[in-house]
Amino acid sequence: MFPTADSVSPNSIPTSLLVGIGLIIITIAAIYQLILYPFYLSPLRALPGPALGPNLLMGRFGDILNGEAGVPQREWVKNYGKAIRVVGPIGIQRVIFSSAESLQKILVTDWISNPRPGFMRDTLGLVAGYGLLTVTGDRHKQMRKAMNPAFSIPNLTAQTDMYYDAIDKYANSLQITYSLSSEYISASWGQGSVEIMYEWMSKVTLDIICLTGLGYEADSLRNPHNELAQAYEELISLQTGRNLARLIAILSIPGMPAFLGSRLAWRHRKLIAKIPLLSRAAILVDAMHRIKAVSASILREKMKEAEHLGNNEDTAAKKDIMSLLVRARMADQKSHQSVGGGMGPAPYTMSDTEMMDQVLTFLGAGHETTASGLAWTLWLLAKDPVSQQRLRDEITPYLQASSDGLWKVRLGYRELKDLVWLDCVIQESLRLYPPVPMTFRQAATTDHVDGVLIPKGTLYYIPIRVVNTLKDIWGEDAEEFNPLRWLPGNNFGQVPSTLTFLAGPHACIGKTMAIMEMKAVIAALIANFEFSPSYQGQKAIPTAAVTMKPKHGMPLLVNKVVK
Numbered sequence: 001m002f003p004t005a006d007s008v009s010p011n012s013i014p015t016s017l018l019v020g021i022g023l024i025i026i027t028i029a030a031i032y033q034l035i036l037y038p039f040y041l042s043p044l045r046a047l048p049g050p051a052l053g054p055n056l057l058m059g060r061f062g063d064i065l066n067g068e069a070g071v072p073q074r075e076w077v078k079n080y081g082k083a084i085r086v087v088g089p090i091g092i093q094r095v096i097f098s099s100a101e102s103l104q105k106i107l108v109t110d111w112i113s114n115p116r117p118g119f120m121r122d123t124l125g126l127v128a129g130y131g132l133l134t135v136t137g138d139r140h141k142q143m144r145k146a147m148n149p150a151f152s153i154p155n156l157t158a159q160t161d162m163y164y165d166a167i168d169k170y171a172n173s174l175q176i177t178y179s180l181s182s183e184y185i186s187a188s189w190g191q192g193s194v195e196i197m198y199e200w201m202s203k204v205t206l207d208i209i210c211l212t213g214l215g216y217e218a219d220s221l222r223n224p225h226n227e228l229a230q231a232y233e234e235l236i237s238l239q240t241g242r243n244l245a246r247l248i249a250i251l252s253i254p255g256m257p258a259f260l261g262s263r264l265a266w267r268h269r270k271l272i273a274k275i276p277l278l279s280r281a282a283i284l285v286d287a288m289h290r291i292k293a294v295s296a297s298i299l300r301e302k303m304k305e306a307e308h309l310g311n312n313e314d315t316a317a318k319k320d321i322m323s324l325l326v327r328a329r330m331a332d333q334k335s336h337q338s339v340g341g342g343m344g345p346a347p348y349t350m351s352d353t354e355m356m357d358q359v360l361t362f363l364g365a366g367h368e369t370t371a372s373g374l375a376w377t378l379w380l381l382a383k384d385p386v387s388q389q390r391l392r393d394e395i396t397p398y399l400q401a402s403s404d405g406l407w408k409v410r411l412g413y414r415e416l417k418d419l420v421w422l423d424c425v426i427q428e429s430l431r432l433y434p435p436v437p438m439t440f441r442q443a444a445t446t447d448h449v450d451g452v453l454i455p456k457g458t459l460y461y462i463p464i465r466v467v468n469t470l471k472d473i474w475g476e477d478a479e480e481f482n483p484l485r486w487l488p489g490n491n492f493g494q495v496p497s498t499l500t501f502l503a504g505p506h507a508c509i510g511k512t513m514a515i516m517e518m519k520a521v522i523a524a525l526i527a528n529f530e531f532s533p534s535y536q537g538q539k540a541i542p543t544a545a546v547t548m549k550p551k552h553g554m555p556l557l558v559n560k561v562v563k
């Protein structure tokens, strides 16, 4: 039925016409975004890179989602060179630079003009607080300066003994499980207990970061119902490939991150859970609410404790990073008051909200990353019994006998740093399986990088795992596990060639802490247990999520070392 001349007044445009015009506009916009701009107009179109692929809407996103973390990108870099363009979903272009000079410019020299992109800050802010991971420029400089002392070597040295409570608990529980399950013999492969190592490492690192970062005993190893542990388990479940892609899509809707972080969203979480597209967001809202509630109460306690203790230095409780930050803030405020009675410009101190965000940041940034690093190290050692035994031999002189039938390991900061083979193994594992396999930056201004004109707004994919395995830096065996390359004399440690903890002002503040913690856990486990693949032909597949977790949680066969 077509409208007659009588039925169309100047004030009433027929709905069908409006719909038609709308469809034409959407079609033109889609053709522009998906085809015209990326392939005929964008200044980046001259860069080499993989062809668009069969799906115009998704670009090469399918390869990334279904591939091993960082591997499709590594193949593209091999095929197309060190400055490439990849078209992702809805025609969004990403540029991958992998030369040392271009990464130096993006991450170090011009870091302020290349911040983390908005979608990344929104996502991180929601799950790991609006702390160091989300701020940039001057605010970042101030915050980082305020936090650096808490990560100093003296503080880390004082903290190493806090790792061993969780490590001992895990070693004990592993010993019990082993003794109960070693009767199950797999005729084809071996005897022992099959353990899902990522899950265990996640509990160990949660307990350690809660204690060292916050002075809080989560004890998730013994108490699976611990509220923090449960909430994090739910959050982690959202981070597998497709779930994560859906979540990022939801978070890209303008205003959505702020809404999901609000009390309103929490109050209506049951309703949100019923909306098909948002059901996963409801899990996030609920888990984050619980994590925030626990974090807020930890912070309140810290503040009370700091008021009570004043500047008294020697209580065990004050070794954790949060206590140090709270006390440093109090000291700054007091000194401002006492010098000139609070007149004059106040020094920068973190607000209560910023402090609270740091609590969430430590938990978010320091837990799964380290768990993932540990799971991959155990896998690499399981596949390389010679390196595993060499490590056991290196640690043997430091072992202490104990009544529970386990060797106690109590390596301090200096020993953890100086054990050469332990260092080689950890560095090599972090190189080959960097727990954060990639990150993003976005050009805030139009600029040239490596001679390429980069329009404002361009997304940079920072190829951490790719750079860590470039053959022209690491040699022909770049993709192999070879801890020997880190031995003194083959000194790759001097070259800024692994990007595992990134580089520049946003480089990981927890790097030394994470390495020390990994060394302590690995030393204690290898001293007491032997690890091997859980079945013949086992392959471990890193998922393409925020952190590079092993698919299926990394089952390994565990046997007790005979004393």
Ligand code: HEM
Residues within 6 Å of the ligand: 116, 132, 133, 144, 213, 361, 362, 365, 366, 367, 369, 370, 373, 434, 435, 436, 439, 440, 499, 500, 501, 502, 505, 506, 507, 508, 509, 510, 511, 513, 514, 515
């Ligand atoms: C093996 C373990 C770890 C790895 C591989 C790792 C890796 C990284 C990477 C790649 C970044 C840069 C992210 C970006 O800018 O896009 C980063 C930043 C950060 N990490 Fe870690 N991290 C680890 C452990 C930790 C721990 C234990 C903590 C704290 C207790 C921590 C706290 C942070 C913070 C606060 C930032 C933001 C730094 C800034 O922007 O100034 N990380 N980490």
